[in-house]
Amino acid sequence: MTFDDGPHPEHTPRLLDLLAERGVRATFFVLGTMARSHPDLVRRLVANGHEIGNHTYTHVSLEKASPQQLRAEVGTTRALLEDLTGSACTLFRPPWGKVSARALAQLWSDEHTVVLWSADPRDYAMKSPEAAVAWGAQYRPRTGDIILLHDTSNVTVALVRELIEHTSRQGIEFSRISQYIA
Template structure:
């Protein structure tokens, strides 16, 4: 596919301007800035879980969400969907949403443009063949915006979604106390980044431990955790 504009008057090819792509969604409140009202006022917060499905932690997170009547969006990896298709059924059966998080979670900047496109399109094909659903949401690994990936996502009808709050459930900061403290700072309108996939330095075991208290507090404040599909 040629992403170059027609030749200009002077004859040189111009790269497709970045502005032709809609900006990534970072928060529910972002909608208002775009002039689009959030018609689903009931939905206060969007929880997102990346890097799964995971045979150990995805079922645990699904159980906690169900116990608190909370919905979330899972940004899945194509290779994990191939490995654990049954978990994707479980996610959807419970009323949660699915997004595309590329096939292999390789760093978006460390590959050719063609491979970057394939990481997106292959994952959509796998999700569609397993679930019959075409995802509406794309999130690049590490939140790194690579034009070739974003263009492919756009062409396949997806919006790129980042986050307004990360609980940082990975690495040295990703301990139980730190995750719990960051969860306390979440406010209405936030899109929250968390992980159900145990890969690289992720600590989903601590996220699972911290979630019940957080979801309990949402309930006490009459806030609802919803899927991206419910909000946008």
């Protein structure tokens, strides 16, 4: 499970409580603006055993960003996250999963691991927790799936609860991206 766009002051703590209760670890791709606004949540993510990735500073389109803007967006966020966590932050997810070849080459040159996803429930567009639960119930997970979620959505906690229940019945466990890569 991966989460984008946070940390959100209301939804992320509820999500962290659920993940801790169920013993699930995940990867959070955070925005620099949100990390700067909520540094204690970034620290809590790491203290709870979750992994932090960079999602740019302002959720800028990397297809259109100049090389200077790319360096500023990614570099500023990386420095902030490393300062807050005390650890290297090399995981990176481009906003909307879109990145130009030039930007991708720059990210690799700067030793970032670019992470996309294989399953997207579009939780940010769901209108109700019931819709989220319905998606989770019909989802057919496979080992190695990377699920894109958002810790900024009010339906995500219900969806995550259903995903944990649904996958545990199938014997599938969740892990952080670094564990998956290893």
